Amino acid sequence: xxxxxxxxxxxQPHFLPFAGYFDLMQRADVFVLYDIAQFRRRSWHSRxxxxxxxxxxxxTAPVHLESGARCPLDAVQLGDDKGWHRYALRRLKHVYGxxxxxxxxxxxxxxxxxxxxxxxGINWLAEQVGVKTHMLRxxxxxxxxxxxxxxxxxxxxxxxxxxRYLATPGSxxxxxxxxxxxxxxxxxxxxxxxxxxxPDESGVxxxxxxxxxxxxxxxxxAELEVGRR
Numbered sequence: 001x002x003x004x005x006x007x008x009x010x011x012q013p014h015f016l017p018f019a020g021y022f023d024l025m026q027r028a029d030v031f032v033l034y035d036i037a038q039f040r041r042r043s044w045h046s047r048x049x050x051x052x053x054x055x056x057x058x059x060t061a062p063v064h065l066e067s068g069a070r071c072p073l074d075a076v077q078l079g080d081d082k083g084w085h086r087y088a089l090r091r092l093k094h095v096y097g098x099x100x101x102x103x104x105x106x107x108x109x110x111x112x113x114x115x116x117x118x119x120x121g122i123n124w125l126a127e128q129v130g131v132k133t134h135m136l137r138x139x140x141x142x143x144x145x146x147x148x149x150x151x152x153x154x155x156x157x158x159x160x161x162x163x164r165y166l167a168t169p170g171s172x173x174x175x176x177x178x179x180x181x182x183x184x185x186x187x188x189x190x191x192x193x194x195x196x197x198x199p200d201e202s203g204v205x206x207x208x209x210x211x212x213x214x215x216x217x218x219x220x221x222a223e224l225e226v227g228r229r
Contacts, residue, residue: 008162013118018207049208056198096215
């Protein structure tokens with residue numbers, strides 16, 4: 001008897017991610033926040049793209065690393081020695097005008113832990129575009145630490161009884177599909193082909209945060225971008 005199809009997606013908790021993150025999420029039956037990874041500076045863990053005029057500009061959350069340069073992602077705390085939350089709100093209001101009160105509360109009263117804040121931001125954006133996929137953290141699943149990256153993904157997929165795994169273009173360099181096949185799990189690759197882009201200062205088109213599209217053009221347009229039709 002064949003197992004019922006159940007699709008899983010696993011992604012690290014990004015700071016106010018772009019539309020593709022939520023497209024991935026809405027295609028899955030279960031979405032796992034990979035919170036057991038190492039924190040990386042100058043990564044999507046603590047920064048995203050918004051707009052500045054007609055170009056893309058970085059919005060970065062300062063962090064405090066108690067364990068030095070290398071630190072588990074779930075141990076990273078947000079730093080606010082320069083009043084980052086107030087600065088971010090002023091910047092967003094300058095660019096987009098009046099903000100939803102729930103978004104203001106996220107910045108003013110959001111959790112001090114980076115993973116907790118990112119999860120809250122992801123949940124807020126998902127709610128705005130009607131994505132309701134069940135979410136849990138990899139730390140809840142507790143995969144073995146002595147296996148490689150692909151083996152951990154396979155292990156977590158099996159834990160949530162997934163028969164399909166959604167993979168992003170950025171993971172092609174390290175995913176070994178044969179390990180999924182051996183576990184009876186099909187890898188489905190998601191292509192990044194979205195309309196909402198902004199040029200950076202050099203003219204290269206990038207995908208900004210879904211927040212940019214939501215605040216600039218509204219929830220209906222944002223829903224279309226993530227495939228919620």
